[in-house]
Amino acid sequence: MIFIGIDGSGPGLRVRVEAEDGVGLSSATGPAVSLTLGTGKAWQMVLETLSAALKPLGQATETLTDARIVLALPGLNLPAQQQLFTALNPLPGIIWTCPDSYAALVGGLGDxxxxxxxxxxxxxxxxxxxxxxxxxxxxxxxxxxxxxxxxxxxxxxxxxxxxxxxxxxxxxxxxxxxxxxxxxxxxxxxxxxxxxxxxxxxxxxxxxxxxxxxxxxxxxxxxxxxxxxxxxxxxxxxxxxxxxxxxxxxxxxxxxxxxxxxxxxxxxxxEGTALDGALRLARAPEPPPAARGRRLVG
Amino acid sequence: MIFIGIDGSGPGLRVRVEAEDGVGLSSATGPAVSLTLGTGKAWQMVLETLSAALKPLGQATETLTDARIVLALPGLNLPAQQQLFTALNPLPGIIWTCPDSYAALVGGLGDxxxxxxxxxxxxxxxxxxxxxxxxxxxxxxxxxxxxxxxxxxxxxxxxxxxxxxxxxxxxxxxxxxxxxxxxxxxxxxxxxxxxxxxxxxxxxxxxxxxxxxxxxxxxxxxxxxxxxxxxxxxxxxxxxxxxxxxxxxxxxxxxxxxxxxxxxxxxxxxEGTALDGALRLARAPEPPPAARGRRLVG
Missing domain, CATH: 3.30.420.40 (ATPase, nucleotide binding domain)
Incomplete structure (x- = not known):
């Protein structure tokens, strides 16, 4: 089992891969990913940066089954967007998604x-x-x-x-x-x-x-x-x-x-960044909460 | 000779056709035309509304040679845009173009x-x-x-x-x-x-x-x-x-x-609207000034 955090909160995508014991195995950065590009294009860009991070480990995205991945992106705070995006996951395993703000919260403050x-x-x-x-x-x-x-x-x-x-x-x-x-x-x-x-x-x-x-x-x-x-x-x-x-x-x-x-x-x-938050969430027993983290006032 | 004013300053395109003596012959309104739609699409929309105005007169845009037309649109205050747009004129005759602001100026204040x-x-x-x-x-x-x-x-x-x-x-x-x-x-x-x-x-x-x-x-x-x-x-x-x-x-x-x-x-x-201004410009001996009406300060 490896743990992978993917963070799109900054001006580019950041990927980090860790072993079970927390040791960093590899990392990669890529261009910024936005859902406004369209779901297919966004997934393609995620896969490219993820592939770059997996390459030194002799792994490919197509066979990535023994991994726990959390992908944090801006725009995933709209429930319909998150459902559509997550449903189109092209990876063989499960990938948990959340808004980048949630990864930043978990990375910054823990619990x-x-x-x-x-x-x-x-x-x-x-x-x-x-x-x-x-x-x-x-x-x-x-x-x-x-x-x-x-x-x-x-x-x-x-x-x-x-x-x-x-x-x-x-x-x-x-x-x-x-x-x-x-x-x-x-x-x-x-x-x-x-x-x-x-x-x-x-x-x-x-x-x-x-x-x-x-x-x-x-x-x-x-x-x-x-x-x-x-x-x-x-x-x-x-x-x-x-x-x-x-x-x-x-x-x-x-x-x-x-x-x-x-x-x-x-x-x-x-405590850490949104990327740290994504990795912490990858190690959690349950997936991150549903996209909607909105306080409705009045 | 007929005179045609076309005004895109409002929420929709307005066309008015006048005889030499100033008598109104016909008019039509159509959807808003924006150059951000692309030059081809913008011309197509202009032609559709113009056709509607010409129909009661038994005229078609393809044979519209004995007319003086002024077309005022937002976005034509950028010289490159105006040159590109005007160069693609699909009408058989000459059409003068200007920013909608200039037609509004001439319609509102004359000279x-x-x-x-x-x-x-x-x-x-x-x-x-x-x-x-x-x-x-x-x-x-x-x-x-x-x-x-x-x-x-x-x-x-x-x-x-x-x-x-x-x-x-x-x-x-x-x-x-x-x-x-x-x-x-x-x-x-x-x-x-x-x-x-x-x-x-x-x-x-x-x-x-x-x-x-x-x-x-x-x-x-x-x-x-x-x-x-x-x-x-x-x-x-x-x-x-x-x-x-x-x-x-x-x-x-x-x-x-x-x-x-x-x-x-x-x-x-x-005195009048941007459409009045476009018709006034159609009767002028010279075309409206080039797109750029910008005062550069400092």
Whole structure:
């Protein structure tokens, strides 16, 4: 028996294979997998990265029967999506699937109650109650949700750049930088805006973070607004501010200094990543809970 | 010789055919045409609605040589798009094309200097300077631009509904209405959000306007914010607030009462619509100016 965790919470897929005793056997990374590509294409991409991780072990996906696999992907928090995706499993054995937010929760807090906020291209909070049940806050996706995420930051910046371009507000160093990155000419910028994807917006978070580190006022303002959004998610999950809060994902170190004080006071370092969570779930006696981890209010 | 105006600025295509002496001969309406459908599909849809308008006259598009046609569509303000689209003209004669904002400017103000703001699913300001040249402000498109438009209003409301759904803010009558309109159940709402188009967001503007008319505070707040955005476009076009300003498009009557005072003071009734503008341009001796009507600032 081997244990395999597959995590799609970041900008690319990550696979890790472990032996029964917990020793790491191999790992691989691949391109980002999104269910919006279609279920067949998403499975194909998962299989390719999994194959790469199995190759050094002399294993192939077609004969992978003696394995416990947990696959965590964004988008699996919609029950219909999760059922469809899981039903089309092309592997010979059973594969457990769960939303990436759930893997981040288990990786970050284990079984403890509290919240983990996954901050990457998107953003979502996963919380565990004292009774063990869980729920999500945020994570509604681009372009109306995922507040405070990398794509959300990029969206704000592109809107500000448009406003500078036609004189609704003055140019700033950060909007000039964005204009340059997206073509540096009116036609090129318009074309880029017309075809931009969530990933294109998310790619602007790195230059925003760099400018903020260099004390740029607008970049710091955007990160402060993102931090406020993250704080609003944390406050909704735990209005009494009593339970631990962990940030994970590529944007976590960028936004941690920008959280409001109530959230900062609850902040703990996560035990591990969403990939660690997927491996922990692979070793659990039962499959992860059904996709729906939503707290319905009102 | 007949004159034909074709206007795609609203929720559907509008065609009007006039005789030399200005008498209306026929008209037709069709589905909305967007260049994002692809150039071939967009032309096909234009031809279908044009055919419907020509039928009562015993004319067919294939033999339409003795006509002057102006076709105004959103998206034609990107020069590469306009060149590609115009080059693929399947009609036997010449057809002049222009951005819908330019047709709205000519329809609203004729040759006078001033600004016309086209308020529909999207939003864009077209302004004429005293020297006759023109430029646009806004109109960068969904989801980062088109501030104050119907799609923009719908976007704001969906974000607020998401926040209410997971407890980041209290429910309000308007967010409950939105939740009901978009499925009334968590899964259905999530699915609708995941697949929503600009038109889906724009369709929420009508219920927002109805609730505002019924004194709903949140609906009035959203319209006030939209009015402020429209005011920012007007102020950027004319910082000294000296030239006339006209609003046109389906959202114009909804937003007019919500403009800031500086914009209200400049407000005049438009002479006509974008369709009137297209017909006026069809009678002009020269084709409309090239697509690019952008004022580059800084």
């Amino acid at each position: 403890q109650p509290g919240s983990v906020i996954l901050l990457g291209a998107g953003s979502v909070l996963a919380a565990r109650r004292a009774d063990g049940t869980w729920y999500e806050i945020g994570g509604w996706g681009f372009p109306t949700g995922d507040e405070g995420s990398a794509a959300w930051l990029g969206q704000q910046l592109v809107t500000l750049t448009q406003r500078a371009l036609d004189g609704r507000q003055p140019w700033e160093p950060l909007t000039r930088l964005c204009y340059g990155l997206w073509g540096g000419a009116w036609d090129a910028f318009f074309e880029q805006v017309a075809t931009a994807t969530q990933a294109d917006y998310a790619a602007l978070a790195a230059p925003i973070a760099e400018m903020a580190a260099a004390e740029d006022a607008l970049a710091q303002l955007l990160l402060t607004e993102a931090g406020r959004e993250v704080g609003a998610m944390a406050a909704a999950a735990d209005p009494d501010a009593r339970l631990p809060l962990a940030l994970t994902g590529p944007l976590a170190p960028v936004l941690a200094p920008y959280l409001p004080p109530e959230a900062t006071a609850r902040l703990i370092a996560p | 006078q200097p001033g600004s016309v703001i086209l308020l529909g699913a999207g939003s864009v300001l077209a302004a004429r300077r005293a020297d006759g040249t023109w430029y646009e402000i806004g109109g960068w498109g969904f989801p980062t631009g088109d501030e104050g438009s119907a799609a923009w209003l719908g976007q704001q409301l969906v974000t607020l509904t998401q926040r209410a759904l997971d407890g980041r803010q209290p429910w309000e009558p308007l967010t409950r209405l939105c939740y009901g309109l978009w499925g009334g159940a968590w899964d259905a709402f999530f699915e609708q959000v995941a697949t929503a188009t600009q038109a889906d967001y724009a369709a929420l503007a009508a219920p927002i306007a109805e609730m505002a008319a019924a004194e709903d505070a949140l609906a009035q707040l959203l319209l006030t914010e939209a009015g402020r955005e429209v005011g920012a476009m007007a102020a950027a076009a004319d910082p000294d607030a000296r030239l006339p300003l006209a609003l046109t498009g389906p959202l114009a009557p909804v937003l007019a009462p919500y403009l800031p005072p500086e914009a209200t003071a400049r407000l005049i009734a438009p």
